[in-house]
Amino acid sequence: MRTFYFTGTGNCLQVARSIGAGGKLVSIPSFLREHDKDTERIIIADDAVGLVFPTYWLAIPPIVAEFLKRVRLETDYLFAVATRGNASLTLKSHLLQVARENGHSLSYFNKLSMPDNYLPLCDMAREKQRFSEDILAQRIEKIAGDIRARRHNVSGIAGLTFLRPFLMPTASREMADFSHRFSMDSTCTGCATCVRVCTAQSIRLIDDSPVFGNVCNGCLACIHNCPAGAIHMQGEKSPERYLNPTVKTADLMSANS
Numbered sequence: 001m002r003t004f005y006f007t008g009t010g011n012c013l014q015v016a017r018s019i020g021a022g023g024k025l026v027s028i029p030s031f032l033r034e035h036d037k038d039t040e041r042i043i044i045a046d047d048a049v050g051l052v053f054p055t056y057w058l059a060i061p062p063i064v065a066e067f068l069k070r071v072r073l074e075t076d077y078l079f080a081v082a083t084r085g086n087a088s089l090t091l092k093s094h095l096l097q098v099a100r101e102n103g104h105s106l107s108y109f110n111k112l113s114m115p116d117n118y119l120p121l122c123d124m125a126r127e128k129q130r131f132s133e134d135i136l137a138q139r140i141e142k143i144a145g146d147i148r149a150r151r152h153n154v155s156g157i158a159g160l161t162f163l164r165p166f167l168m169p170t171a172s173r174e175m176a177d178f179s180h181r182f183s184m185d186s187t188c189t190g191c192a193t194c195v196r197v198c199t200a201q202s203i204r205l206i207d208d209s210p211v212f213g214n215v216c217n218g219c220l221a222c223i224h225n226c227p228a229g230a231i232h233m234q235g236e237k238s239p240e241r242y243l244n245p246t247v248k249t250a251d252l253m254s255a256n257s
């Protein structure tokens with residue numbers, strides 16, 4: 001079994017580790033970078049292949065859509081698990097649409113509420129209190145059990161599909177614009193943590209200060225993992241930051257480098 005994951009603050013890494021235990025875990029940004037020169041679709045053959053990713057703007061993140069476009073999956077069991085904060089109305093219909101457009105047939109889908117790391121909408125202090133770690137672990141284990149048993153689950157209401165065309169352009173535009181919404185304060189120590197966790201490898205240190213490039217996956221790993229709390233996002237609810245308690249910044253560095 002191979003589980004591909006995308007994460008900014010570790011929620012999806014926690015889920016991927018539990019679900020993918022005993023199999024191979026692969027970071028989607030690193031995988032795509034390794035294959036960036038491949039012009040043919042990349043063949044992935046395994047008994048089970050899974051995706052674990054966060055919800056962005058009620059939809060799947062553009063990098064996950066890109067992954068589904070670039071690969072050919074030779075498997076009898078394709079599963080997907082999305083983490084989300086508070087809302088995921090059109091997520092499932094968007095996932096099914098992107099999968100179908102790229103010739104993939106999903107066997108199992110589930111989603112899981114976890115702390116919402118989107119700073120302009122959520123105060124991280126409140127998000128950290130919203131969930132009990134034990135209950136979350138039980139919910140993750142329930143999904144892991146479904147996947148171990150190779151259960152099928154893609155039925156049910158697919159969501160308000162008609163809204164989707166309005167959402168993805170929004171997501172892409174928002175992300176293209178992300179770095180303009182970031183600002184630095186004077187507490188930056190030049191430690192390069194933001195450079196090393198960036199899922200787009202888009203940050204450079206110039207004179208010990210981060211400079212953001214134009215490419216951005218919108219993951220907020222840079223802001224949440226800065227040890228000095230020196231990066232801010234326009235409209236953020238509070239200066240509090242979030243990292244999934246089962247994950248370390250070093251795990252994100254090795255996942256994304």
Ligand SMILES: Cc1cc2nc3c(=O)[nH]c(=O)nc-3n(C[C@H](O)[C@H](O)[C@H](O)COP(=O)(O)O)c2cc1C
Pocket residue numbers: 006007008009010011012013053054055056057058059083084085086087088114115116117118218219220244
């Ligand atoms: C750019 C962005 C957009 C988001 N949009 C949504 C959303 O539409 N609905 C939602 O429930 N959560 C949303 N979230 C929250 C994440 O889906 C959630 O916190 C997820 O568990 C983060 O996973 P990670 O820790 O693996 O990065 C968003 C987060 C970011 C950074």
Ligand code: SF4
Pocket residue numbers: 187188189190191192193194195208209210225226227228229230231
């Ligand atoms: S992680 Fe924070 S302190 Fe370190 S270089 Fe980046 S902005 Fe500066």
Ligand code: SF4
Pocket residue numbers: 008178197198199200201202203212215216217218219220221222223
């Ligand atoms: S610049 Fe920040 S938000 Fe954008 S991809 Fe890199 S780590 Fe994620």
